[in-house]
Amino acid sequence: MSNKFKVFIDGKAGTTGLKIYERLGKRDDIEILLIDEDKRKDTDERARLINSADIVFLCLPDAAAVEAVKLCTNPDTRIIDASTAHRTDPAWDYGFPELSEKHRENIRKSKRVANPGCYASGFISLVYPLIQAGVLPEDYPVTCHAVSGYSGGGNKMIDAIEGADKTFEMNSPRQYALAQHHKHLPEMQAVCGMKYPPMFNPIVDDYFSGMVVSVPLVSRCLNKKYTPAEIHEIMTAHYAGQHFVKVMELGGEETLPDGFLAANTLADTNNMQIFVFGNDDQILLCSRFDNLGKGASGAALQNMNIMLGIDETIGLE
Numbered sequence: 001m002s003n004k005f006k007v008f009i010d011g012k013a014g015t016t017g018l019k020i021y022e023r024l025g026k027r028d029d030i031e032i033l034l035i036d037e038d039k040r041k042d043t044d045e046r047a048r049l050i051n052s053a054d055i056v057f058l059c060l061p062d063a064a065a066v067e068a069v070k071l072c073t074n075p076d077t078r079i080i081d082a083s084t085a086h087r088t089d090p091a092w093d094y095g096f097p098e099l100s101e102k103h104r105e106n107i108r109k110s111k112r113v114a115n116p117g118c119y120a121s122g123f124i125s126l127v128y129p130l131i132q133a134g135v136l137p138e139d140y141p142v143t144c145h146a147v148s149g150y151s152g153g154g155n156k157m158i159d160a161i162e163g164a165d166k167t168f169e170m171n172s173p174r175q176y177a178l179a180q181h182h183k184h185l186p187e188m189q190a191v192c193g194m195k196y197p198p199m200f201n202p203i204v205d206d207y208f209s210g211m212v213v214s215v216p217l218v219s220r221c222l223n224k225k226y227t228p229a230e231i232h233e234i235m236t237a238h239y240a241g242q243h244f245v246k247v248m249e250l251g252g253e254e255t256l257p258d259g260f261l262a263a264n265t266l267a268d269t270n271n272m273q274i275f276v277f278g279n280d281d282q283i284l285l286c287s288r289f290d291n292l293g294k295g296a297s298g299a300a301l302q303n304m305n306i307m308l309g310i311d312e313t314i315g316l317e
């Protein structure tokens with residue numbers, strides 16, 4: 001009898017699933033349950049593997065993720081869903097352990113973990129600590145700008161940009177979700193405890209992966225006037241001792257000597273860097289990470305480690 005943890009990745013052929021598979025393949029404490037290529041959408045075979053696994057990753061479109069959860073009848077099988085389907089479902093635990101010890105503890109005990117969305121991870125990393133600390137009023141009109149690599153759009157977008165039919169426009173940054181309907185808005189609002197959803201301006205650009213999510217704040221409109229140094233101190237205290245989330249030096253001059261905050265430098269890592277810039281009235285918060293790392297597959301693997309009660313950094317360095 002193998003004493004390895006059994007893992008099934010539903011959607012292994014997709015962008016998120018493949019990254020999880022590649023990282024798990026290097027581990028000797030995990031047995032990956034594989035589905036035959038011609039059966040990867042076969043409901044009975046997926047159900048068999050789901051119910052044979054200790055941990056299931058759902059790396060599927062939302063509707064298929066909802067269906068997969070229904071296929072799970074084994075009370076011991078634990079699910080980590082990378083899709084948007086369960087992120088505001090109160091029966092699920094939100095998989096962002098650095099938000100609070102309560103979040104980490106809930107993940108550790110959970111049978112159902114909703115992995116955060118990529119943009120949402122960046123947004124929540126900046127806004128959640130400030131609402132918790134009473135800095136940001138719950139009804140503050142929060143604005144958020146973000147830039148992502150095109151892998152954030154999954155296989156379809158990767159094929160469009162890397163394929164022969166790439167359009168002229170795809171060579172440039174492209175704003176989207178202009179009508180304020182982006183699928184991450186509900187989780188941004190719910191997890192942070194905001195009265196209103198933020199104004200959100202995502203941009204996808206012509207590089208593979210990595211992102212920066214930015215939130216500007218006007219100090220005079222906060223619960224009281226704060227300096228960037230005070231905000232930096234609050235963020236630093238919030239993430240003290242975290243392995244993957246680091247608050248960088250105030251103003252970022254050492255990390256960004258040329259003054260440019262590139263979005264692609266943390267690609268292929270599970271790290272997240274938080275920056276505080278600005279002056280006594282205009283404060284800019286930025287979160288930099290990999291949309292496929294801390295924004296998807298890396299976070300999912302970190303959550304798995306926590307659920308299994310092992311060192312959360314295993315396989316993520």
Ligand SMILES: NC(=O)C1=CN([C@@H]2O[C@H](COP(=O)(O)OP(=O)(O)OC[C@H]3O[C@@H](n4cnc5c(N)ncnc54)[C@H](OP(=O)(O)O)[C@@H]3O)[C@@H](O)[C@H]2O)C=CC1
Binds near residue numbers: 059
């Ligand atoms: N890419 C990213 O940066 C992030 C993605 N996510 C989320 O993760 C999930 C997966 O996204 P991503 O990897 O980008 O998407 P992809 O489109 O790259 O992959 C999805 C995979 O699921 C397969 N699939 C679709 N329907 C079924 C089904 N009924 N049964 C079994 N397999 C099925 C697809 O196969 P086929 O192509 O043959 O249909 C494909 O291989 C999504 O919910 C996405 O929103 C979350 C965070 C970041």
Ligand SMILES: CC(=O)N[C@@H](CCC(=O)OP(=O)(O)O)C(=O)O
Binds near residue numbers: 116119152
């Ligand atoms: C560039 C791009 O298209 N990005 C995706 C978000 C990727 C992601 O985080 O998807 P989940 O919500 O499933 O987690 C988008 O904006 O829809």
